[in-house]
Amino acid sequence: MDTIDDIAALEAIYDAPVPASLTKVAKRVTPLYRQWIEASRFCVLTTVGPEGTDGSPRGDDGPVVRIADDKTLLLPDWRGNNRIDSLRNIVRDGRVSLMFMVPGSNNVVRVNGRAVLTADTAVTGQFEQRRKQPKTVIVVTPEEIYFQCAKAIMRSGLWTRGDDSAGIPSAGQFVKEMQADFDAENYDSGYAEYAKTRMW
Incomplete structure (x- = not known):
């Protein structure tokens, strides 16, 4: 199998980017991106560290992140299996990506940026539910925010195929x-x- 190991060779295979795919990118949380992100109860958090990459599903019974301001997203780390792979990565390499989904919408909103962790009770306490708080909160500073083309979800029928779990x-x-x-x-x-x- 031949592999592609040169950017020029890669770019030669594809057409130029669709102009809207470049102009849609925001550097902060705009009013419309805020509205979309606040509707999302589920996202995928991607991190990178010395051992490689990690993709972790995150969900809540309300907005999955809290928007503190137009340059700050707060993602609580609720109880899980305590592997803390994503958290270890963030401590060592702050680069993160978030992929937000809303059931029924064929669009996806993506955030690329940097993150830090805090266990400050002034922050974790903001997320108290059922008398429990997250042990840490992931504080994300967005550097790019943009919506993803709907084709992938439409091709997969993610929201329309019904239950495929049998x-x-x-x-x-x-x-x-x-x-x-x-x-x-x-x-x-x-x-x-x-x-x-x-x-x-």
């Missing part, structure tokens, strides 16, 4: 594939309830 592996089965003596059935039977109790 027959796919369960969480317990994934673990059992790596650890043969793991009790996948009992794990899966209690997993949903366990996840609910650990949500915040």
